[in-house]
Amino acid sequence: MERSRDKLYRTEAVALRRVDVGEADRILTLYTPQFGKIRAIAKGVRRLTSHLGGHLELFTRSKLLLAKGRDLDYVSQAETVDPFIVFRDDPNLIWYPYYIAELLDRLSADNLANPPAYQLLLDTLGWVGRAKEPDLLLRWYELQLLGLLGYRPELHRCLICKTPLEPDEGHAFSVQGGVICPTCAPTQRATAISLASFKVLRLLQRSADYREVDKVHVSDTIGSEVKRILNSYLQYILERELRSAQFLAHAHEEIAVPINS
Ligand SMILES: [Zn+2]
Known part of the structure; x- marks a missing residue:
């Protein structure tokens, strides 16, 4: 029991990028306040029945429970904190979050904590549409x-x-x-x-x-x-x-x- 609990950790995150793999899985590039940029796999997330589904959309602020894996960590639970709904339905704004996420992804190194950069990401996504x-x-x-x-x-x-x-x-x-x-x-x-x-x-x-x-x-x-x-x-x-x-x-x-x- 203790051992398996040690492998789990919680973090907030915003998904910057995602790549579909296998039949229903997805590899996510996540930006987190305390670990910086990490990559994790969400198993079965593309199945309609997945409990993770709606909580791991791109550019959504989520609370995650992750499990340490050998290569990649696994997303075990996800809960949406802020979906930044304002820009979702406006075709004029749709590329803004992509640009915001891509720039952070390209400029930041893996596993390097930068809480102010995470806060800047949240602030900027929050201002899109406003x-x-x-x-x-x-x-x-x-x-x-x-x-x-x-x-x-x-x-x-x-x-x-x-x-x-x-x-x-x-x-x-x-x-x-x-x-x-x-x-x-x-x-x-x-x-x-x-x-x-x-x-x-x-x-x-x-x-x-x-x-x-x-x-x-x-x-x-x-x-x-x-x-x-x-x-x-x-x-x-x-x-x-x-x-x-x-x-x-x-x-x-x-x-x-x-x-x-
Ligand atoms: Zn000069």
Whole structure:
């Protein structure tokens, strides 16, 4: 009795991704407050009779009981806490949660607890359908998430000369990790950034509560510029992480050869 109880653990989770396997099973990528990103299998979940079924939908906040397995853990019980119903039926909003989940999935490492990132996920999903400008919500989420996962772009001191940045025209953004002052900008490979977009980036970074951002109106032009800047930065980070993961895999192979031979 004791032994089997030790193998069980409880956690809250949001399902970021799911892959159907076998006849009725599903492998879930879950984001949890105390274990970070984990993967677990839900046995028989695609059967109509499954008691797990409705409680393991994508982007649903659930309470789970999991059992330790050899390779993957098993979802034993699930109970919905918040289905974030607002965006479920609105075709204009349907891709937002997919993007929110995918970005977290791609930027976060497995089994690395980050309770603030979990809270950010809940907050952002909760704002989809309520935010006045849903695209601005995504930009806020991107900047907040980058900060929580260790990729916070520098918006207050020049990336090159470290001088405090004044609210002026003539700044540039570098995918190396932040803004460059008007003096250094011409010497660097960086994208020019308007003063308005610079200010929006700072607002998004300093507002831990989305309510402060939701009060602000951002024009389409500025919205597009901010989106371009953050997209290029995210692209750069994701490619760099991918390269270092490939390098590590390769390095392990290299090391493995003499040990095995
Ligand atoms: Zn500078």
